[in-house]
Each structure stands twice: as C-alpha cells, then as structure tokens.
Amino acid sequence: MSAKANEAIIRFGVMADVHHDFSYRAEERLAAFIEEANREKVDFIVQLGDFCFPIEENRPFLELWNRFAGPKYHVLGNHDMDRNDKRTVMDFWGMERNYYSFDCGACHFVVLDANYMLLDGVFEDYAFGNYHKHREAINYLSQEQLDWLKEDLAATDKTTIIFSHQNLEGPYNDFNYGIHNADAFRRIVAEANAAAGGDRNKVIACMNGHNHIDGVKVIDDVFYIHINSMSYFYMGRDYKRVRYSEEVSERYPILAVSAPYRDPLYAIVTVDTLARTLTIRGRETEFVGPSPLECGHKNSSGGHPVTALISNRKLRF
Secondary structure, three states: OOHHHHHHEEEEEEEOOOOOOOOOOHHHHHHHHHHHHHHHOOOEEEEOOOOOOOOHHHHHHHHHHOOOOOOEEEOOOHHHHOOOOHHHHHHHHOOOOOOEEEEEOOEEEEEOOOEEEEEOOEEEEOOOOHHHHOHHHOOEOOHHHHHHHHHHHHOOOOEEEEEEOOEOOOOOOOOOOEOOOHHHHHHHHHHHHHHHOOOOOOEEEEEEOOOOOOEEEEEOOEEEEEOOOOOEEEOOHHHOOOOOOHHHHHHOHHHHHEEEEOOOOOEEEEEEOOOOEEEEEOOEOOEOOOOOOOOOOOOEEOOEEOOOEOOOEEEEO
16 A cells, blocks of 8 residues: 555544543443454544543543553543532643644644633633533633634645534524534535535544534535433433333433443544545444433434444545
C-alpha cells in the first residue's frame, strides 16, 4: 500500500455517555472498549462526554482509559461539571483546552464544547450543576469558539469531522436537545464547504452523544451522527422499574428510571478519503428488564427510535 493510500484510511474508536458515576458496571464497559480498540489497533480513540467526575475514587477508571496504546481525546459533557468547574475536570482528564483540533492522516478532527449558558448576553461555563437552574439558557457554543472554528476550518484542506457532546444539528428544545445557536454553527460549516469548491465537502460529518440514541440526519450534505450511550437510555420518573438488586438500585438510583443496556455500546469508525466512505461498525445488545416500549414510553427521542444498539452504517460523502 502506498504512503498516500495508507494516509487516506483513518480508523478510530468512539464511545459516549458511559456515566461512570451513575451507571452499573461502567468499569467493565470501558475495559471492553479499550481492549477492542487496542486489538483493532485503531489510530485513536475519543469519548463524547459524560465520562466521570474528577474525584480520587475515579483514578482507576481513568487509568483504564489510559491503557489505550495510542492518542486519546476527550469531549466535555454536561454532567462532567455537575460537582466541579470545567477546569477541574479538564485537569483530571489531562485536557489542555476545552475545544481544539487535531490531524490524523488525511483527516482533520475538531472537538467542540457546547457546555455554555447565555445569561444576560454573557457566555458562562457550566460549573457545579448550575445549568440545571437555567434550562432556557443552556447548550451554546460560545462566540469565541465559533470565531475560532471559522479560522480553524479555513486553515485546513483536509476532510473534517467534528465531535461534540450535544448535537449540532438543530436548536435546543423539548424535542431535540441540541444547541441554541445551531444556525450560526451550520452557517460556518456551509461557508467552509462552499469555499472548498468542487463536489467534495470539507466538513463531512458531526458526531455527538448526549441524547443516548442511535441515528443519522443529513443537513446540507453533512452527516449528523448520534452515538448511543455506552450504558443506558434515560426514560424519566414516569417509567420506574426495578431492574437490579436492591443494593445496586440504591447505589445507582438513575437505573430505576432508565433502560440499561446489558452490554456496552461503542463503535469502530473507518474513514476512507479516497473511496469517500465513512463506515461505522457498531454493536447491538438488549435492555436489562423491560424495554422502553414495554414500559409505555413513546420509544423515540429527537426523531430517532430508542434502541439498544449502534447501527452498522456505510455513508458516502
């Protein structure tokens, strides 16, 4: 294989929303992902947020993550700032910046941080769970970050994928849970793609966690890909069920109002910039106990069905 062809194919592992501090068997789930990523010898791994709190009890969990032999990248999730400020969790994980970019082979990757509130015209970081008090003002990309993104995309000619926790496809509301300023974000992407010229977009895909669903939407020829939670789908208090022992339920109370996945969900992604394909090799499992549909849940979220899987997909760009 030529050096050019070798550089054209990038493989990475992706996971989202393991929720170590909320979920049962989170260590086993992460260990399975790391073992497969090492076995597959992917170029890098990335987790899309809601990972773990920055407390000493979680050092062994972080050490599991660091067992991957190659580059490792973090995306901040909203729950990662439930008990601390943003800088504290970044220091614990080893993140220098909350938004940044990196190159791998023929691809450029961008990590964004939508964990900002807009209060009285000022962007404020999520910290100590403050976002719970201002639901109408959450899920923003800061203006500074949008300005940086525009410059970052202009500075590369590589095929680009954007990672975030919250989805970037549409505005935040009771249905979507995206970002409030999605229109501003998508304008920047559209301008970057138009400037690239020809029939090939610069930005081909955006990948997010947060919604705990599996699905893809296409907007302006860009794939918006939801990566399902590694651990569970949250249903709400109206759907309470006993699924584990009393001891487990007491330690992880969110599981009683959720539909946990029996096995961990994650994906291996292959981007072939010559063949112009993005291939997702996902995983399928089953719910522990009754499914959301069996519990009377509407069985959809954000326009996607609720499932215990990450679908296998082959997308052409």
